[in-house]
Amino acid sequence: MATGCPKCRFLGSAILQDGSRRCAGCGHIYQDVMSYPQPPAHAGGSSTTPAGGARGAIIVAASVIVLAVSGLVYFMSAGESRSEPPVPDPVVSARTSAAQSGGDYTEAAEPPQASIAPEFMSGYNGSSRWWVMQYRNTGNTPISYPTIDVKYTDVNGKPATYKARSQVYWLPAGESAWIIANISRADTGNVTLSVSDLKAPSKFQARFVRLDARNTRLEDNPSPALKDYPFLVGDVVNNSGRAVSSIRVFGIGYDFNDKPCAFCSGYAKTGNLAKGATAPFKLGTGTWKTRTPSYWKAEVWASVQK
Missing domain, CATH: 2.60.40.10 (Immunoglobulins)
Known part of the structure; x- marks a missing residue:
């Protein structure tokens, strides 16, 4: 039978296409280990009595039946699991509950929400262009690693994207944090700023x-x-x-x-x-x-x- 996640011992999991499992409790991916009942030592080969041989045959037959039933149940459950989408990773799911995220805040049913303050700073340091932006958590759920996508045109005229992340890795609801983006080969053209990678904190993340x-x-x-x-x-x-x-x-x-x-x-x-x-x-x-x-x-x- 399955032994559950080796990391958190949670029994619920989803079977991925390569046969590995994703834990529904902590999102850990692991290889399933199956343990089957071991048949008792067979003494039929050394027995010289009809009764001993019959008992050995019964034991062997029972062991084969147990193994066959266990294998059938395993493959049936695997087929059923593969017909369903994988369980979302609690770390990246936008609807992660507070109980899963590990914070001491009340459970929030809504996904994280954020915005960028309309007033931001921008300038140049030599050949580098920089932006300083205020990232605001406008929802009721803490945000893990607040991130802003800076979409710009490089000096070769090609579109590019720079991910600027806050040094405040766990931003509570209703709070704001400053994020700086410093790009060495950005053109002077138009730049688009947008919130990205919205996700709730995991239970292992420091507050x-x-x-x-x-x-x-x-x-x-x-x-x-x-x-x-x-x-x-x-x-x-x-x-x-x-x-x-x-x-x-x-x-x-x-x-x-x-x-x-x-x-x-x-x-x-x-x-x-x-x-x-x-x-x-x-x-x-x-x-x-x-x-x-x-x-x-x-x-x-x-x-x-x-």
Whole structure:
């Protein structure tokens, strides 16, 4: 009989065309292992009595029947499974439930939904063209690895697509995250931005939480040649109630009309942060800028330690 998924021991699965199985619980693909009842040791060959020979024949016949029935059931079930579409992988299904995804949020029946903020930044660094966009989770389901497709024309006049992914790998419902795309051989023609690869997080994926940033300010660059490129400094406060790691800091500069015009990113100086603790950060500015900001804000995300 089938032993179930070797990874999670879940018995439900779909048989693929090559004979392997996809687990309906965790999506793991594995080869089915069948175990059959072993017949008892046959003593008919060494028996000299009619009764012993008869018992051996009965045992052999019963074993053959068991094997035949087991094989028939297996192939019948395989045929039935192949007539149905494969079970969707919980990791990539847009309708993955909260129980399958492993988050501590309530179960959501609707697929992930997202949009791109209409106001984005774009500019050039040498021969590279860049875009900074705000990705918004507009649905009620967390999104795994938020991704934006940047469709453009390269310098040879050929259409191309660049996938820009957020550093916030687990974006909660109702939240937003900044994504940067830096393309070295993009033409100056029209560019199309679109949300892509929408999927819910898997139960094995680390959750991200937003943290507070305090004492955010600009600090002069000590180099006279870089006086127009100050540092954005401040403190990260872990108010999540849990220990966190991989603390990412995003700095956004705004003009007098409160429109984003500059961007920078980096990490806090401490990789792991206990609950209630603080850690400083220091980011260089000036690389991604369309005009001089009148003020800056810092957004902080971190991975929750399991």
